[in-house]
Amino acid sequence: MTSLDHAAAHSQARKGRLLATPAGLYIVLFFIVPLLIILAYSFATRTATGRTELSGWNLESYDKLFTGLVMRTVWRSFWMAAVTTVMCLIVAYPFAYYLATRAAKVRNVLLVLVMIPFWTNGLIRIFAIRFMLGSDGPISQASESLGFGEFRILFTPTAVVLGMLYSFLTFMILPLYVAIERMDWKLVEAARDLYADGFTAFRKVTLPLTKSGIIAGSILVFVPSFGSYVVPEILGGAKTLLLGSYIARQFGQARNFPFGAALSVVLIVAMLIAVVINQRTEASEL
Amino acid sequence: MSQTLRTGKWIDRFLRLNAWLIFAFFYIPIFVLVIFSFNGSSRVTVWGGFSTRWYPAVFENQQILSALKNSLIVAGISTVVSTILGTSVAIAIDRYRFKGRKALDGAIYLPVIIPDVTMAVMMLAFFAQVFRLIDSFGPRFQLGIYTIAISHIAFNISFVAVVVKARLGQLDPSLEEAARDLYASGWLAFRRVTLPLILPGVLAGALLALALSLDDVVISGFVNGSGGTTLPVYVFGAIRRGVSPELNAISTLMLLASTVLVLTSLFLQRDPKSKQP
Numbered sequence: 001m002t003s004l005d006h007a008a009a010h011s012q013a014r015k016g017r018l019l020a021t022p023a024g025l026y027i028v029l030f031f032i033v034p035l036l037i038i039l040a041y042s043f044a045t046r047t048a049t050g051r052t053e054l055s056g057w058n059l060e061s062y063d064k065l066f067t068g069l070v071m072r073t074v075w076r077s078f079w080m081a082a083v084t085t086v087m088c089l090i091v092a093y094p095f096a097y098y099l100a101t102r103a104a105k106v107r108n109v110l111l112v113l114v115m116i117p118f119w120t121n122g123l124i125r126i127f128a129i130r131f132m133l134g135s136d137g138p139i140s141q142a143s144e145s146l147g148f149g150e151f152r153i154l155f156t157p158t159a160v161v162l163g164m165l166y167s168f169l170t171f172m173i174l175p176l177y178v179a180i181e182r183m184d185w186k187l188v189e190a191a192r193d194l195y196a197d198g199f200t201a202f203r204k205v206t207l208p209l210t211k212s213g214i215i216a217g218s219i220l221v222f223v224p225s226f227g228s229y230v231v232p233e234i235l236g237g238a239k240t241l242l243l244g245s246y247i248a249r250q251f252g253q254a255r256n257f258p259f260g261a262a263l264s265v266v267l268i269v270a271m272l273i274a275v276v277i278n279q280r281t282e283a284s285e286l
Numbered sequence: 287m288s289q290t291l292r293t294g295k296w297i298d299r300f301l302r303l304n305a306w307l308i309f310a311f312f313y314i315p316i317f318v319l320v321i322f323s324f325n326g327s328s329r330v331t332v333w334g335g336f337s338t339r340w341y342p343a344v345f346e347n348q349q350i351l352s353a354l355k356n357s358l359i360v361a362g363i364s365t366v367v368s369t370i371l372g373t374s375v376a377i378a379i380d381r382y383r384f385k386g387r388k389a390l391d392g393a394i395y396l397p398v399i400i401p402d403v404t405m406a407v408m409m410l411a412f413f414a415q416v417f418r419l420i421d422s423f424g425p426r427f428q429l430g431i432y433t434i435a436i437s438h439i440a441f442n443i444s445f446v447a448v449v450v451k452a453r454l455g456q457l458d459p460s461l462e463e464a465a466r467d468l469y470a471s472g473w474l475a476f477r478r479v480t481l482p483l484i485l486p487g488v489l490a491g492a493l494l495a496l497a498l499s500l501d502d503v504v505i506s507g508f509v510n511g512s513g514g515t516t517l518p519v520y521v522f523g524a525i526r527r528g529v530s531p532e533l534n535a536i537s538t539l540m541l542l543a544s545t546v547l548v549l550t551s552l553f554l555q556r557d558p559k560s561k562q563p
Binding site: 013031052224261271275 | 304316331374381383401403437525534545
């Protein structure tokens, strides 16, 4: 490296740092520090009055994670998120495939139609589902007038999964669409030329080639579902206590910040695992 | 592309049916909600003829108006700040090599993927701790709309950065190089070449930040204190008390606002290659 190159690299690094510092500092101060505070809280002591003392560090809150109610809540959140993710994948894959194989003009219109609900206020969309599913709502009224009787689904796990599907389906569609769209179709053609039937070509070529989209989409659906709060609060009932609501409760009525923090750490760990999985698959494709 | 695919007739039918069902799933609940906002009956789910009576009621409700005002203030501040910070960090990561770049690139994605409720309790604990610290020096601080704005900026920087980075990735770096070869200084090349090219991405990022800020209910609900209620926080509370025709009218207005936002954003985000001069 000549001294001129060296000087250029040096000035580059200086400019880069200058541009990155304000946002970097902001994220450290208002995201990383809060993350560390939650971590510290999870080892802190709760006084009898519900105050959190950052002293007398202990593992009590983590011990509590292994009690029956907590384990059941975490497990319920996990499987409901898993069911949501699998259902999203099942309906979104053919949908993304359909989108990606349309002519450019049709495809752009369809993409706009996908994006509109995605951008609409999430709370209002869940309210719309609540309105539809209500015991005197439009579906129930239609069902009664057709003689099927009252339609009872609101405040059940089914309603919550439906709400999460409605909220997060687009997170699955978009990465799948990107993966299918940029796939090299010649490889599928080649497989067919070598007498693979449609299903075999799909299983051995298309599916592996779109793996990155499947994983990215699954993460983008699973993580928010696992920690979802608004959906179970509006569509769920007493039998559908999920991790998100349980955490909120610890910071609300229960005033047990250390325990709430330990529960949040569960979500944070799940999120970090997801990020690592995603980076591994991205790296293995390059 | 579609011609070269040998999908069978039945598979094609299945794909089409699936697409129609998904669009129906997306749109029917929203349409039903909008239709019932024009319901004349005060029994919310029983159709009592067309009426716009619930709309004036929305604008006469002082709680709603003050919540709307709070939402707009928070969204305005957080959009401006996060757009500036998010754009500069995206440029830094995409165009420059410096120490800590990789770590920053990784950290910037965390606020995007973190569940709302986790971020909410993080911010609540953070402010509680900071206030305790400040209190010991004398002045007393309380949660309010400014703590919401601080929290919204924290996640919006990341969303803006991701959108702007995507746009920078689409650009041809040789354009900027060409400008520099023509003796434009680094700053001039940036201002005259790069900035105009990424501007649609920056605006799209800003609109996303605006939409996310107006959308957020969980984080705002945790760090709002008293008097800092935003519109979604108010609506969330109202939904938990039960459905009402007035709620349908607010929802329809909010749907209308977000539809305008998304259409503007999609218009701005069109692929630069397909853009007409």
